[in-house]
Amino acid sequence: MDRRTFLKASAGAVAGTVLANQLTSALAQGGLEGEDIANLEKGLQQVLGKSFKDLTPSQQVKLVAPTIAESGANVPVEIEASLPADQVKAIHCFSDKNANPLLFTVVLNGVLPYYATRVRVAETAPVRAVVETKDGRLLMASQSVRVTVGGCG
Amino acid sequence: MTRRELVQLMLALGITSPKAFAQAMDRPEALYDLPPFGNVTLLFNTDLHGQLRPHYFMEPPNLLAAKPLEGRPGYLTGEAFLRYYGIRRGSLEAYTFASVDFTALAQRFGPMGGGAYIxxxxxxxxxxxGEKRTLVLDGGDTWTNSGISLLTRGQVMVDWMNRVGFDHMVFHWEYTLGRARVEELVQALKAKIISFNIVDDLxxxxxxxxxAIHEIGGYTLGLIGSTFPYVKVSHPEEFSEGLSFGIRENELQKYVDELRGKGVDAVVMLSHNGVPLDLALAGRIKGLDLILTGHTHDFTPRPIRVGNTWLVAGGSAGKAVVRVDLQMKKGGIADIRAKTLPVATHLIKPDPGLEAFIREAYAPHLDYLDQVLGTTETLLYKRDSTYSTxxxxxxRAVRAAYPEVEVAFSTGTRWGTAILPGQPITMDKILAFTGFTYPEVYVFKLKGERLQAVLEDVAANTFNPDPFYQQGGDMSRVFGLTYELVVNAPTGQRIRNVAIQGRRLDPNxxxxxxxxxxxxxxSGTLVEKYTPRPIYDLIAEYLKQVKTVNIPPRPSMRVLDQRYVLPG
Amino acid sequence: MPINILVRFNPAKPKAGEDVRVQIVVQHPMEPGTRRDASGKLIPADHINEVNVTMDGQLIAQVKPGPGTSANPLFAFKMKASKAGQLKVTCKDLNGQTGEKTADLTLA
Structure with missing residues (x-):
């Protein structure tokens, strides 16, 4: 991007500096911070009898979680699926590095495909929302949550 | 100021018409005579950190950033800043906004800021x-971190704000006074707190x-407040019990939509998120017209535009007041003029009422605050990405008090002051960079591998290429430890070749x-034989002992993938 | 002592057909069983392991929280407010303590 792009401003106004609004998209990184698939597999086997490769990353699952947790002991997560309510069986949630990676399972029956709660995340790792459909699909959204020792303001 | 410098200053401020120029030559304070513009005015001050007296403050010589952010507002400093904004070396603006030639310019232009001048x-x-078209806004970090603010537990700052006449405010360090005290002071404050992201944690x-919604000059302005998202991460949790903060992007969008639904013409966010995060948010939130931001202490002599959103930052330490004039139109901002006005004590006549108020506030504490502890032969400064004198x-003070301490950490906080070569060091100056409500120095044991992990964690917070993963603050400072830093390395690999007192770190x-x-x-095990004592007491003791300090900048790290500049 | 449960509808009185968010907060320490006290002793696990939510007697959601759920947990759902009715939340923890709360959903 041209960092010396000036706005043609009308008389009296000070020219401004224009920045592209794809700031964050330019920051595409490699894998998620703290990823630990081997540990995650334990939880997946335990609850679903499935493995990580059986999960399909999907735009239909929306996971809202903080990028940096206020406290690892209290991380708000909100999960919503853009699917008809009667197609969704359950919502599962995992964190890669927890000793027990399963955070919760909720079975929905007649409510909208939405669930919000607060979870414990042991250390910086991805949180995974897994939406289980009635026809057996496992749709996933992931986001890394930083749990920091805290430094300074 | 010489004539040549004055000409440069006027050019830098965009005063070029012959008439304005002639005026400016006669009266340098003419830089404050802004011609009328638009129909709404916002006056913005932020991150004062309790500095009611004029003082020196040097901008960071270095703001290290990951590649995608390098050279952008939020990471501009020194000569790069001057180039980016077209500011002349040696001008008042260069002195205010950058670290270049700091000591020389400090001697020429004198101290900045102070409650009576602001x-x-x-x-x-x-x-x-015009009184009726103007709102006065405070971006937070105002009530603590100086001697006088701590001695009065924020009261003097609230009294000052009430006298100046602020309309709205958001928070960050205020919460280190404790939630109960904050709520008590809010009762006394005439300005109205706005913050969508201070919520009860249940x-x-x-x-x-x-x-808040304001009707001004036939237009309606919606003003959303955003407090610092990481109050709980940055400070002991007990200060904000029962509360939760956070970026809360979806809720922000909801409130913007709500204001738009009410038919406001423009939505302005008063924010303590800082420049990098607010630039990122500006690209994602729909319907925000303007962001006034604090926290990261950046100056933006020209407003920045991201999509349809303007952003203006307010600096820190009382060095500037930002005036934003808006030419409104139905449903938005047609045009903007934003001027960052240096609070130059040699040009502004202080308000006599405020001067008297501040004098009286200090009077009972002069023996304590103005005691001379020692003198410095070299420039003492605070702000930088990784290191300061x-x-x-x-x-040095911690080591003097506890000789067995192998590594002393100091905070990466952005606030502080500067002490010029030859100046006395008073308690007030020490408190200006150590004025914590939790100042205790802890001596503790930590295994080498944990120590390395802690450094990596802080580096990951500071140098993450994604502003959503930056907690804010500069890198923690280390004394007794040296390392190599690779800003652009992946998380976990930024800190290399750690040595403690010259010997390679032993992880075990x-x-x-x-x-x-x-x-x-x-993270470690406390050494119990020591009762933790405030850092400012340790520094005062050390200074009384050595009397004179000489601290040339000798950074504890080597940056492998970026240029690192020493001030001077 | 029974476990205390708080329930809120948002909006408090939805219009017929509108989405309503049900916020359930349970006052419980949710000890995960991995934390240690000041003397280094392991604090035994004590957390809610089942929450059932019914509407007019019909089970609409069931949560199985584990040690990964925070203290004073929030359980929030969304539903279509098609008719007025009674929401009932019951829960139990590892020690066999139980809690129950009903809340009437009324339409605007």
């Missing part, structure tokens, strides 16, 4: 723009009004460390 400038600009209800002073050995103003000590 107040006078705000009053003057309010009168010039149901998530906002504690304060998320926004004031932190080196703190490290336990080291004796000291820290203050953070939570680092919780």
């Amino acid at each position: 107040g006078a400038l705000i009053q003057q600009q309010k009168a010039l723009a 149901f998530g209800d906002p504690i304060y009004e998320p926004y 004031l932190d080196e002073l703190a490290g 050995r336990e080291y004796t460390l000291a820290s203050f103003g953070g939570r680092l000590q919780r």
